[in-house]
Structure formats: structure tokens, C-alpha cells
Amino acid sequence: MVLLTDMKTGCQEIFYPLDPQAAHPLLDQILVAVREDLSFIHEAPGIHEEPGEQTFIQVYNPPLRLIIVGAVHISQFLVPMARMAGYDVTVIDPRRAFGNAVRFPDCSILNDWPDDALAELKPDHRTAVVILTHDPKLDDPALEIALPSPAFYIGALGSRRTHAKRLERLKHLPGLDRIDGPVGLDIGAKSPAEIALSILGAITAALRQGDEK
């Protein structure tokens, strides 16, 4: 959804650009704003050096999503940190002893098998997927769904050795180099909270600098 404000008169209009029947003189500019998640003023060319109309195009995109596979100790720190950064967070773990509302209050938890849950959630280009179970039975099926998706970040927990073994197991899959593994920025993180911080750092880098790499 976008809100259009005429900067001179203050007249406002709500517009739904993704509606197939959407029609508007500024549709092209609005679609750019929505795609780039960037609000801006569009200035129509004025007549004879008179300043033209100014319209502020303000984008209200849904929040970015973070899908965490593995309701582990690191996740208990990553969930609130990611929320503070504006993410809509979902935790997937079929093990109810891990994924439950006592350990993750007020959090969306799915106790399904990771590949089913991920297929349902359909990660898009505004979604980050972080895989933290440390158990190939759960991690590998999750990666099989995440890798072909347009998710802007895919990270998987594990030491260099664990990660090398994972790549060997999954060598039939395309796009293995998309996996950030060992997960997170290399800041020497040790505790669960520090590792969560390094993961959120890596997600932010992918979001903000992804095209520059």
C-alpha cells in the first residue's frame, strides 16, 4: 500500500499498486517505490519554470520476515533482537520440547517438519532464513526448500568442518554458495546472545549491501 500526499494542498490518497486493475498517472514511480522499499517525492515538470506538483509517495510494505529453523538457545536471543530491527519472526521446530510458547512467548511457532513449514511460508526476496538446529535430519530438508527460494539471506549454523560436511551431503543442490556458513559475521562470538548478534549483523549486511558485493 502507498500513501500519496500532495505537498502543496495536503490532499492524501491511499493506493494499492499491486491490484491488477490499479491505474494511476504516477503508477511507474509508485511501483519503483514499492519495489525498492523507498519513499520519495515525485516532482512533476512545471510549466514555464513554475515549480510543478510535488507528490510524496510513502511506501507501507509489510515487514521483512525472518524464518528461524531450530528453537534453540541462540534463537531465544535472535527472536527479540530481530523484532527490534523490524522483522516479523517465525520459528520452526517439530520438537515441541524446543518450540513452545514458554520458551518463545508471543512468537509465531510452527511445530511442523522444516521443509513442509518452509514450503508453506514461501520465503520471498524480503525474507531471511536462518537454520540453527545443528541436526542434519532437520537442517538439510530446510535447505532444500530455502536454496531455490529468492530469500535475500540464508545462513546455517555449524563449524567450518560441519559446514564442509553439509556441503558434501547437499552437493546435488544448486546455489550452495548462497549459504552463509559458518553462520554470521566473524566477530568472535561465543555466547548465544553474541552469536545471535553476529547473525543479525550478517542479515543486515545482506539486506543493505547485498548488491554491492
Next chain:
Amino acid sequence: MASLKTTPTISNDSVPDLLSTAALWQDQGRKVALATVVQTWGSSPRPPGSMMIINDEMAMLGSVSGGCIEGAVILEAQEIMIDGKARTLEFGVGDEQAWDVGLACGGTIRVYVERLEQP
């Protein structure tokens, strides 16, 4: 993990939190104004679309800069809440007023401030 037992974190950046707080203030009988960054030049800490809400008790939530111009926006908003006329405020380094309020980050910011009407 005491922090996890509380309600979800309110992020100053979250549009739903800002708008629901604005609605709460209105329910409590407060006048409310919405300030939105509409344009920036040079270095500025908050991009277009960043929002802040202000009420007639000088309370604020959200931000339109790194803290340099919020004070001035709150003062202007008080007037806008009374007369209902939306206006665009501009703050820049070459601007005496901006210097007074301390926009030292080296940029120019245009902020659109409007009164939120009762639904």
C-alpha cells in the same frame, strides 16, 4: 531470559506501533500530530518515510533525525495541532534555525507535519 517474558518489543521504527500509539493517545483525549521525513540531501540519519508522532503533552515516539531536530519539530507540531494546517519544515546547515536546534550532521531535511484527525 527475563526480557523474553514481557510483551513484544516496541520498535521506534515500527509503523504499526507508531500508528497504534497515536490511536491510543487520541482515545485518551490527546491531540496528535504526525511528522514524516519527505526529502533529504547530503548526510542525514533518517531516510524519507521515517515518522515521529507528537502529542499536545509534548510526548513523542519515533524519530525524524538522529535527535537534532526533534525538539524543533515538537514545538512546531504544537501549533499545527491547534490550527490543523499541515506544513513542511526544512532544516539545513545553512539555516540559522537549524543551527540553533543543532543539525550538525551536515545534511538538509524536509519534514512534513500534519494533524491526525479523529477517525
